[in-house]
Amino acid sequence: MITVLLADDDALVRAGVAMLLSREADIEIVAEAVDGREAIDLTCRHRPAVVLMDLRMAVMDGVAATRTLTGAELFPGDPYRPRVLVLSTFHQDETVAEALRAGASGYLVKHVISQGSARDLAAGIREIAGGGHYLHPAVTGGVIAAVAATPPCAGEPRPGPLDLLTAREREVLRNMALGYDNGEIAARLYLSQATVRTHVSRIIMKLGVHGRTQAVVLAYQNRLVPPGPPA
Missing domain, CATH: 3.40.50.2300 (Response regulator)
Structure with a gap:
């Protein structure tokens, strides 16, 4: 329930x-x-x-x-x-x-x-x-x-927070920002869903955000993904 x-x-x-x-x-x-x-x-x-x-x-x-x-x-x-x-x-x-x-x-x-x-x-x-x-x-x-047009404000992670991520974590975050769920990300990156869940947890922890949504917000704020529909 x-x-x-x-x-x-x-x-x-x-x-x-x-x-x-x-x-x-x-x-x-x-x-x-x-x-x-x-x-x-x-x-x-x-x-x-x-x-x-x-x-x-x-x-x-x-x-x-x-x-x-x-x-x-x-x-x-x-x-x-x-x-x-x-x-x-x-x-x-x-x-x-x-x-x-x-x-x-x-x-x-x-x-x-x-x-x-x-x-x-x-x-x-x-x-x-x-x-x-x-x-x-x-x-x-x-x-x-x-x-995307609003820079991170006080209380949010410091400038350059995506630098804390590995290349694979950045790729997972990019796919999160494009709207793909864990299963779709696993298929696109040839990973298991368990591995994707681990990456997502580490991304949230490293960025110091409250959850998946704020991680996606941060990805757009830091231009990891440009505004607009995916190509």
Whole structure:
């Protein structure tokens, strides 16, 4: 069962999400928060696998809450880290990029709720709960260009972080940034999936990022992959 905490200051949105996810046998909402601070408190109490996070909330916004939830300070010495899936009406490229840089593993726009379909929402939850990342098609194209145009900010790895990677790790990261999953990367590079998983873990560790999504962000910021569709 994938446990989910829902953070949104709009009671109607929370009710809509709860209704949609109630149809999914493998997903359960364990708590609801009305702002970022409450989301942090309830995450510490319930330890959900995924936090569905709105961006614009009082007391503490979703970006600040995401940065706290995915950082090392909240659970020192504890391997537990919630995965954050942003669910917001805002889909400007820089807004999405800011959420990803804060540690979010995915981004969905709220019109998936207004359309009355749980398909994208459930798919996003399952993908990031399994260690992947998920960007809704409405934001995928432009966000890469926004991320690539923004230099790493304070608190992120120092300039030249990709220099820490071996040639093979850079090649694995390049394929991650192009959107290939571990199985596809294994096939493209003639490696076993276990070897690819090891490379991905080492990449994340060496870059000092929170997960696969931030590693991909860093790859674009450092021009390992040019913005735009793969050739």
